[in-house]
Amino acid sequence: MSVLEAGRARAEARMTETVQIGIFVSGTDPDTLDAIRTLVTERYAGLGRIKYETLTVSDSDTSSQTVGSQTPMLSIPTGSPLINEGDEVVVTASRADHLLIGRRYTVEGAPQSGQTTSHRYPLKELS
Template identity: 35%
Template sequence: MGRKRAGSRFTETFTAYTVSSVLDEATGLYVDAETVLYADVAGHVKFPEMTVSEPGQAGQVMAVQDIEVHVTVGATPGVVVGVLWRVDGSTVDPSLTGRVFRTKGPPQAGQVTAHRYPVVSA
């Protein structure tokens, strides 16, 4: 019942993919090539809090915000650290379309209503 309710709140569609550098034989240059792992994945992006921290190390200031991509349990078993999520569409916020996030860890597992992947903006 919880998973069904979670799925009813999914307002975005995603493509999960990897990018690798391949040699273009015609030009002799390396170009980025996408390998799609999953397409048309229903889910949503969640910004758990509006707070953006700015930790400084050795004179570098970085803005950090916790972001999650939620998808149906079992829909994306091959997603590992480094996999990219592109928002292909959103029924509630068109500004999300085209944004890309990078997976930074495995999702919560077990008795969960959705897989929640921790991600960062890519």
């Protein structure tokens, strides 16, 4: 096994979340009239890893308004289909942190490319 293959196996072993990625539309549950999101185009469903690059919320001053932000990243196995910028990511399960379940994100850019151990996408949290 090559070093790259070993790294990919190790990265995949650390993927503790199950994610569903694609295009979702807003709607209303006909029975409860609650607002819901429905998947209309699935790009990927399976293992993933949500990681916040920092535990510290960074502050910026934009137009005299202080904004706090954290930068989450999504890792999915190498060889997974390409995820498009703007696609929505939903965490459906997690073995590592139950507080991630139900969180929604949008993909904010392209993954790292080349000899990587996983596809890593920058995210923006929606919920």
